[in-house]
Amino acid sequence: MSAVHPNAWAAEAIRRVRADGPGSVPTPLRALPMPALEGVDIYFKDESVLPSGSMKYRLVRAMFCHAIASGEIAADTPVFAATGGAVAVAGARFAKLLGLPFTAVVPAKTPATLLARIADEGGQWQMAQQPPAAVQEETRAVAARSGGYFLDHFSDAERAMAGWDGPTIVDEIFAQLKSEPRPVPEWIVTGAGTGATSATIGRHLRRHGHPTRLAVVDPEHSAYFPAWASGCGDYATGMPSRIPGIGRPRVEPGFIPGVINLVIPVPDAASVAAMRRLHTEAGIEAGPATGTSLWGVCHLAARMRAAGSSGSVVALIGDSAEPYRETFLRAEWLRARGLDPEPYEADLARFARTGEWPTAG
Known part of the structure; x- marks a missing residue:
């Protein structure tokens, strides 16, 4: 290997990295039925099927x-x-x-x-x-x-990600929605850890002139919501997020507020409740960050319903539930951390049944 010219090694290495995984096959787009929300279609883009199990x-x-x-x-x-x-x-x-x-x-x-x-x-x-x-x-x-x-x-x-010249997650979403009743989503919803995914999505939407808006969901203790709301680019909370993969105690360099239309703060216990509901009611075994996204999706769908508008909303499944069997999926573990999902589970059940969302949500 050492006798190979560095440029030849680099070209072959990049080819191998790019060739890994599913290739041209996009990750699945899973519909989430919500009968009480006539005219609002909800989808989850399942990134947990990627080779390493995460977006x-x-x-x-x-x-x-x-x-x-x-x-x-x-x-x-x-x-x-x-x-x-x-x-x-x-x-x-x-x-x-x-x-x-x-x-x-x-x-x-x-x-x-x-x-x-x-x-x-x-x-x-x-x-x-x-x-x-x-x-x-x-x-x-x-x-x-x-x-x-x-x-x-x-x-x-x-x-x-800004320099990536292959298809993006947004390219996949729009291609997959082409045959659906509402092919241009009103909202795309994601969390922010490094900020790179929200920046990629937001830039793509602006570059291609799509009317789709971008919402970022943010857990407790994270700096992103207060930074976005206040315009303070160096906001810091000094406290770590409890929701794996999203939320940061400070604003990271990859977080680009200018491409984000809305940041939605989500209580950690609500993230757990929404994750559990996805498991029990929709058969989607996703991690707690996906629960955060579902809570944000419900917030947006309720806004659309109140405004009398229709459309589709797409959120991302960041990872599967498998790594959390002994933590977020165990009642004892949740109790030890003061996380009580039951009140939020009641809110989600009522919303699925009636389309009514808590005003403080």
């Missing part, structure tokens, strides 16, 4: 291609990530595909199920020596000492 797969794929093309990842470059979550799982997968060592520096309380997923994809992990707020800088230093590449998804994912 972060798209971000990490673009980041690897960008880093290879920029000369930051070469044939012998070790790759590091500062997370035990979905980014690390996808990073381990792409590193293994290229024959590169991969290490995730993980916070101390990372669940064993997530560590196992990193290992299943061929990666290694090591426990961080610093508190969660300092894991990014700790990993950057570890990568520098090893001559490796730091997969900084908070700083680099949005830039990499």
